Amino acid sequence: MTHDLEIAVSAVDRGPGRVREGDVVAVRPAGAGWGWAELKTRLIVPATGISLAEALALAEPLYACGKRAAGLAEGDDRTIEAKRRFRVPLDLLFAGWAPGVDLARLRNPGEAFQPLLDSGVVVDFSQRVAVCQDTHLGTFRYASRRTI
Amino acid sequence: MASSRKYPDAFVVHTYGGASRAYTSLSSWEADTDLADLAAVTTVDADSSGTSLYVADTSVFGDCEFSRSTIMVSGQLLTLEGVNAGVSLTVSAISGTISSGAAVACGFLLELYNDNSPYNDRISLSGAGATSSYFRVLAPASGHGHDGTPATGVKVDFSGLQLNHYQGTFELLENHARVHDLVANLSGQDSAYYPGVFTLQATGNRIAGCLSCGSRNAGAGGIVGCKSTPAMDGVAVNCVFADMEYGVVLAGSGYTFSCYDVTVEGCSAIGFWRASTSTAIAKNCLAENCAANWSGTWLNWSAYHNTNDAGVTFVNAATYDFHLAETDTAARNLGLNLSGDAVFAFDDDLDGRLRNPAGWDMGADEAVLSASVADALAGGDSPFTPTEILVSVLEGLGASDAPAGAAVLLSLVDEGLSAGGAAGPGARFSVLVTEGVSTADALAVGRILLALAREGILAGEVGFLGATGLIRVSFSPLSVTVTLVSGALGVDFTPLAPGVALVGRPEG
Numbered sequence: 001m002t003h004d005l006e007i008a009v010s011a012v013d014r015g016p017g018r019v020r021e022g023d024v025v026a027v028r029p030a031g032a033g034w035g036w037a038e039l040k041t042r043l044i045v046p047a048t049g050i051s052l053a054e055a056l057a058l059a060e061p062l063y064a065c066g067k068r069a070a071g072l073a074e075g076d077d078r079t080i081e082a083k084r085r086f087r088v089p090l091d092l093l094f095a096g097w098a099p100g101v102d103l104a105r106l107r108n109p110g111e112a113f114q115p116l117l118d119s120g121v122v123v124d125f126s127q128r129v130a131v132c133q134d135t136h137l138g139t140f141r142y143a144s145r146r147t148i
Numbered sequence: 149m150a151s152s153r154k155y156p157d158a159f160v161v162h163t164y165g166g167a168s169r170a171y172t173s174l175s176s177w178e179a180d181t182d183l184a185d186l187a188a189v190t191t192v193d194a195d196s197s198g199t200s201l202y203v204a205d206t207s208v209f210g211d212c213e214f215s216r217s218t219i220m221v222s223g224q225l226l227t228l229e230g231v232n233a234g235v236s237l238t239v240s241a242i243s244g245t246i247s248s249g250a251a252v253a254c255g256f257l258l259e260l261y262n263d264n265s266p267y268n269d270r271i272s273l274s275g276a277g278a279t280s281s282y283f284r285v286l287a288p289a290s291g292h293g294h295d296g297t298p299a300t301g302v303k304v305d306f307s308g309l310q311l312n313h314y315q316g317t318f319e320l321l322e323n324h325a326r327v328h329d330l331v332a333n334l335s336g337q338d339s340a341y342y343p344g345v346f347t348l349q350a351t352g353n354r355i356a357g358c359l360s361c362g363s364r365n366a367g368a369g370g371i372v373g374c375k376s377t378p379a380m381d382g383v384a385v386n387c388v389f390a391d392m393e394y395g396v397v398l399a400g401s402g403y404t405f406s407c408y409d410v411t412v413e414g415c416s417a418i419g420f421w422r423a424s425t426s427t428a429i430a431k432n433c434l435a436e437n438c439a440a441n442w443s444g445t446w447l448n449w450s451a452y453h454n455t456n457d458a459g460v461t462f463v464n465a466a467t468y469d470f471h472l473a474e475t476d477t478a479a480r481n482l483g484l485n486l487s488g489d490a491v492f493a494f495d496d497d498l499d500g501r502l503r504n505p506a507g508w509d510m511g512a513d514e515a516v517l518s519a520s521v522a523d524a525l526a527g528g529d530s531p532f533t534p535t536e537i538l539v540s541v542l543e544g545l546g547a548s549d550a551p552a553g554a555a556v557l558l559s560l561v562d563e564g565l566s567a568g569g570a571a572g573p574g575a576r577f578s579v580l581v582t583e584g585v586s587t588a589d590a591l592a593v594g595r596i597l598l599a600l601a602r603e604g605i606l607a608g609e610v611g612f613l614g615a616t617g618l619i620r621v622s623f624s625p626l627s628v629t630v631t632l633v634s635g636a637l638g639v640d641f642t643p644l645a646p647g648v649a650l651v652g653r654p655e656g
Binding site: 008010014017018019023025026028032033034035036037038040041042052053056057059061069070071072074078080083109110 | 162163164166167168169170171172173174175176179180182183184207210211233272274275308309310311312313314315321
C-alpha cells in the first residue's frame with residue numbers, strides 16, 4: 001500500500017506543558033524526507049485515508065476553552081493547556097499495526113529507529129483502525145483498537 | 149550600534165531545510181526546543197573545568213551545530229564543541245572552575261537554509277520559558293537570506309489548512325520570540341477569517357527584516373501581513389507587506405505595538421489598521437496605494453514621520469522590489485533617526501545595512517547612493533579628520549557568531565585601527581557583521597587589514613569619512629568596497645598599490 005502523508009509523532013515525552021509521547025508534531029507529504037534530528041525523536045507514521053487538512057489539524061494545541069482551532073472566537077480562552085490536542089498512543093498504534101516493535105528503541109533519542117517506515121507499514125486512517133486520541137474529549141478519532 | 153536583529157546572549161543553533169538538515173519541519177524544532185526555563189535549561193552537576201562541562205541533561209544539545217552554538221554558565225560564554233551523551237558537554241576553555249549547581253542558559257536559533265524553498269510549513273512558538281536575554285528566534289542561515297525582495301532567500305509559504313483569526317504562518321505565542329529576515333506567505337485561504345502571515349501574541353515579540361507579498365484570501369476574510377492579537381510591546385521593524393488585504397492589524401486591547409520603518413504597499417483593504425483600543429505607534433512607516441492606508445488612531449502619527457500616499461518611488465513595485473529609488477524624494481532622508489529610540493533603538497535596514505544617521509530614510513530600505521573610484525578620487529584634496537569608520541564584514545557568519553565577530557574586532561584593533569589611533573582623535577571605530585563570519589574569516593579579515601596596512605591604506609590616509617560625507621567600507625577577500633552613503637566626499641585618497649582593488653558599487 002502506498003501512502004500519501006507522513007505524520008511525525010513524538011517518541012519523547014518532556015512532561016506536562018511540553019511535547020508528550022504520541023503527540024502529533026508535524027505532517028509532510030510522503031517522500032518529502034525528514035531531518036536527521038527528527039528521525040531520532042519522532043515516529044514517522046506513513047498514512048493514507050486522511051486528507052492533508054485533516055492531518056494538519058491533528059497538530060493543533062489544546063486550548064483552555066476546549067474548542068478546536070477552527071472554531072475559536074473573540075473572547076474564547078486561547079491559553080494553550082497542552083502542546084497538542086491529539087495523541088497517538090504508541091502502544092495502541094503498534095498493537096494494531098505492528099505488533100512486537102521494541103518501544104524502548106523507539107524512545108531512545110540516540111537512535112533513528114523507524115519501524116513503520118522501514119518495514120513499509122502504512123496506516124490507513126479511512127479504515128478507522130488507526131489510533132488517534134482527542135485528549136480533551138477522551139475519544140478516538142480515525143480509530144478503534146484493533147489487534148491483528 | 150544596535151541592529152534590529154537581536155539574538156540571545158547565548159544560543160544553540162539548529163538547521164532547517166532539506167533532508168540533509170537537522171529539521172525539515174518547523175514544528176519539530178519548536179517541540180524539541182520548548183523548554184520550561186531557557187535561563188536554566190539544565191544545571192551543572194559536577195564541578196567543571198578545562199573543556200568538559202558536566203551537566204544533568206545533555207539531550208537538548210545533541211543535534212545542534214557545534215562550534216557555532218553557545219551557552220552561558222556562571223557568566224561565562226562557552227562554545228559547544230561536542231556532547232558526551234548523558235555525561236558532559238565539550239566546550240571552549242572554562243575559566244577557572246564552574247561549580248556544581250550552576251544554571252546553563254541559552255536561547256535557540258533555527259537557521260533556515262534555502263535548499264528547496266519555498267517550504268509549505270508553519271510554526272506556532274509557544275510555551276518556552278523565555279526571557280529578554282534567552283529566547284527563540286528563526287532566521288536564514290548565512291548566505292540564505294533575501295536581498296530585500298521576496299523572490300530571493302528562504303521562503304515559507306503555508307497552505308493546506310484554513311487558518312483562523314489567531315493563526316498564521318509564523319505564530320509567536322511565547323514571550324520574546326522573534327523572526328528575522330524571512331520571506332513568508334499564506335496561501336490557499338478561502339474563508340471569512342483574517343489570519344496573519346506573522347501573528348504576534350506575546351510580550352516582546354519582534355519581527356525584523358521580513359517580507360510578505362502577494363498573499364490573498366479568496367473568501368470574505370483577508371490575509372494580514374503582521375497581526376498583533378495582542379503582543380504587548382511588540383515591534384515590527386524594517387519589514388515589507390504588500391499586495392494582500394491588510395498590511396498591519398492591531399487587534400485586542402490594552403497593549404502597545406510599534407511599527408518602525410515598515411513599508412506597506414498595495415493592500416486591497418487597509419495598510420495599517422488599529423482595530424482595537426491598543427496603543428498603536430508607527431514611525432517612519434510608508435503606506436502607499438492601499439484602499440485605505442491608515443485606519444484608527446496612531447499615536448503622534450504626523451510627528452512620527454509616516455506617509456499616506458506620498459508618492460514614494462520604489463525601484464520596482466510590480467516585482468515587489470520596495471527599495472527606494474535613487475530618484476525618490478518622498479521618503480529618502482525624511483525619517484526620524486531611531487538609533488536612540490527609547491523603545492526600540494536600531495540603526496540598520498531591511499538589507500541589514502547601516503542606516504545613515506544624518507539622513508534616515510522612511511520605510512524598510514535605506515537607500516544608498518553609489519560611488520565609484522573615480523567619484524572618490526574626484527573628491528579632491530580636502531583635508532579630513534575622520535570621526536567614524538564603518539566596516540561591514542559581508543562574508544562570514546550570522547549574528548549567531550558573536551564570538552567570531554568579537555574576534556574580527558580584535559583583529560582590527562590589533563592592526564592599529566582603534567579609536568583614537570590611526571583614525572584620529574575622537575574617532576569611533578565600529579564593525580558591523582551583517583552575516584557569517586567564522587574564525588577563519590576573522591583571520592582572513594585580519595590578513596586583509598594587514599595587507600592594507602602594508603599598502604599604506606590606513607584609515608587616516610584613506611579618509612573614509614569626510615567632513616560632510618559618510619562612506620561605508622566593506623572588505624572581502626578580494627576587494628575593498630567603498631560606498632558613499634550620504635553627503636560629499638572630502639577625502640584625500642592615497643594612491644593605491646597594485647593588487648588592492650578599491651571599487652564603488654551601487655547598493656539597493
